[in-house]
Amino acid sequence: MLIYLTKRIGLAAVIIILAVTLLYLMIHAVPGDPGTVMLGPRATPELIEAMHVRMGLDKPLPVQIVSFFGQVLSGDLGTDIFQEKPVAEIISDVIPYTLVLVIAGISWSLILGIPLGVYSAIHPDSWMDKIAGISSVAFIAMPSFVVALYALLLFSVTLGWFPVIGGGKGFIGQLHHLVLPAFAVGLGWVGYIARIVRASMLEVLAENHARHARAHGLPVRVIHYQYVLRIAILPAVTIVGIGIGAMLSGVVFAEIIFARPGLGKLIFVAVQQRNFPLIMGTVLVTTTLFVVATTLSDIVNALLDPRIRERL
Secondary structure: OHHHHHHHHHHHHHHHHHHHHHHHHHHHHOOOOHHHHHHOOOOOHHHHHHHHHHHOOOOOHHHHHHHHHHHHHOOOOOEOOOOOOEHHHHHHHHHHHHHHHHHHHHHHHHHHHHHHHHHHHHOOOOHHHHHHHHHHHHHHHOOHHHHHHHHHHHHHHHOOOOOOOOOOOHHHHHHHHHHHHHHHHHHHHHHHHHHHHHHHHHHHHOOHHHHHHHHOOOOHHHHHHHHHHHHHOHHHHHHHHHHHHHHHHHHHHHHHHOOOOOHHHHHHHHHHHOOHHHHHHHHHHHHHHHHHHHHHHHHHHHHHOHHHHHOO
């Protein structure tokens, strides 16, 4: 297991470096000069050049990338050009809102999706299975920003059950403000998880060890929940890691629509302003969170299934 952990963590580090480097190149490929965008069309060439020097854009691109990673290793993500504050401090102020939203979204998706998938697999072709199948596909097909808009209009504007915008103050206030955004980002993953668990359960139920357990007279509940579900849950664990990463991009719309503070909204504003230090800091943190989530899901899978440790 130690060898597997070492290889997986090393692979995660390589992925982060390659992903951030690629995104750095893509940001520089976007049309428009950052200095002109930030200072306005009336800025003189001297002011624009001074801004380039201040942001380190006067250096060759490979030098900029190496310099950025050197700063990261020293714990420095740069300084926001507009607020004159460390990027790390700005991110630390908003990242708890994003993490809570992602965790809440994936948690309620698991709580609803896994039992739904298990029930559908145990009762295939039943009316409940058909309803669950149709609902799952419908949930998957609905974009999170559409769900967010209609949830806002229905539950906040029309019914007045939940706050319209903001992150809330205090534990109860934050929890109240969290319900609709978490519902919006997590609804589609209910369908994903339910369909994956159902398909995996049906596959494991057809394997020899499940048939042997039934032949030896073991209770059906024991077979389903102690023998079958433990193996069938592995694809769902993997999709949770991917889901957390995907939600990090989906929360952009939720945070904008519900006017919540968070990484998504911060990235959106930084891209509009062409604020390079803030863009790179948020991109690095978001990429790291995505890779950490998928790495943890792989480690959990390796703990549940020892065969996975030998494949890396």
